[in-house]
Amino acid sequence: MARIIVITSGKGGVGKTTTSASFAAGLALRGHKTVVIDFDVGLRNLDLIMGCERRVVYDIINVINNESSLNQSLIKDKHCDNLYILPASQTRDKDALTLEGVERVINELAKDFEYIVCDSPAGIEKGALTALYFADEAIVVTNPEVASVRDSDRILGLLASKSRRAIENLEPIREHLLVTRYAPERVEKGEMLSVNDVKEILRIPFIGVVPESQAVLQASNSGTPVIHVNGADASDAYKDVVARFLGEDRPHRFLDVQKVGLLKRLFGG
Ligand SMILES: Nc1ncnc2c1ncn2[C@@H]1O[C@H](COP(=O)(O)OP(=O)(O)OP(=O)(O)O)[C@@H](O)[C@H]1O
Numbered sequence: 145m146a147r148i149i150v151i152t153s154g155k156g157g158v159g160k161t162t163t164s165a166s167f168a169a170g171l172a173l174r175g176h177k178t179v180v181i182d183f184d185v186g187l188r189n190l191d192l193i194m195g196c197e198r199r200v201v202y203d204i205i206n207v208i209n210n211e212s213s214l215n216q217s218l219i220k221d222k223h224c225d226n227l228y229i230l231p232a233s234q235t236r237d238k239d240a241l242t243l244e245g246v247e248r249v250i251n252e253l254a255k256d257f258e259y260i261v262c263d264s265p266a267g268i269e270k271g272a273l274t275a276l277y278f279a280d281e282a283i284v285v286t287n288p289e290v291a292s293v294r295d296s297d298r299i300l301g302l303l304a305s306k307s308r309r310a311i312e313n314l315e316p317i318r319e320h321l322l323v324t325r326y327a328p329e330r331v332e333k334g335e336m337l338s339v340n341d342v343k344e345i346l347r348i349p350f351i352g353v354v355p356e357s358q359a360v361l362q363a364s365n366s367g368t369p370v371i372h373v374n375g376a377d378a379s380d381a382y383k384d385v386v387a388r389f390l391g392e393d394r395p396h397r398f399l400d401v402q403k404v405g406l407l408k409r410l411f412g413g
């Protein structure tokens with residue numbers, strides 16, 4: 145049985161697409177056949193971050209409208225085996241992304257893939273609801289600031305009331321809290337909420353933090369999910385998240401300010 149995972153947040157710009165790309169790539173690196181679907185019709189960012197934007201010919205709405213087959217629309221990832229991307233449409237009407245259409249696409253994908261990762265658009269309306277509807281698991285991406293935490297809380301309400309699992313009275317969606325763009329030095333200065341604050345408010349299982357990192361933007365600009373940037377903190381953080389998702393017990397990192405040693409302070413580096 146394929147597992148369907150939505151990457152969701154409520155608030156915009158918190159790191160959903162960054163996480164979708166690296167999380168899906170991480171599952172593929174671990175040998176799991178994975179597809180990542182861009183639900184952000186109109187913006188279409190995922191293919192840019194995955195570096196396949198020039199290869200997009202058909203998208204999910206073509207599949208839904210029977211204008212292309214799934215096979216014609218899936219793009220094989222160029223960084224790793226086992227990974228495919230189903231892009232969103234940039235130009236089409238968002239209403240074309242119907243629940244019936246998405247269900248058909250997901251059912252067909254489920255025959256072939258172990259994991260189906262859904263990159264949700266921002267907001268708490270139709271687009272976000274469509275992305276979360278079929279989910280078995282949800283990674284709730286939250287930045288350590290009040291507005292983001294509040295919107296994540298709203299999303300938790302929707303997962304528990306508007307998803308297929310809620311409506312059909314099935315076992316609830318498994319939720320995971322991922323805190324991204326975390327900067328412990330700003331937490332120490334009182335400029336950001338701490339991970340403990342966020343955990344306290346949302347009270348769902350915590351899967352990790354991704355530190356604020358310049359490597360993320362650089363990687364995105366070059367069309368490479370940051371998980372592939374060896375040595376970058378954000379890459380290690382995403383690898384940990386994938387391992388924990390797969391059931392491994394990994395100690396949490398990147399929670400505290402890195403103490404810079406005397407030599408490093410004197411001589412840089
Ligand atoms: N850990 C990080 N460190 C630094 N910058 C980050 C990090 N994660 C994401 N960003 C940056 O934040 C911005 C928003 O990221 P992203 O597009 O992944 O968010 P999103 O939640 O998908 O946005 P939207 O709601 O518009 O879909 C991007 O410029 C990205 O490079």
Ligand SMILES: [Mg+2]
Nearest residue numbers: 160161184189
């Ligand atoms: Mg996005």
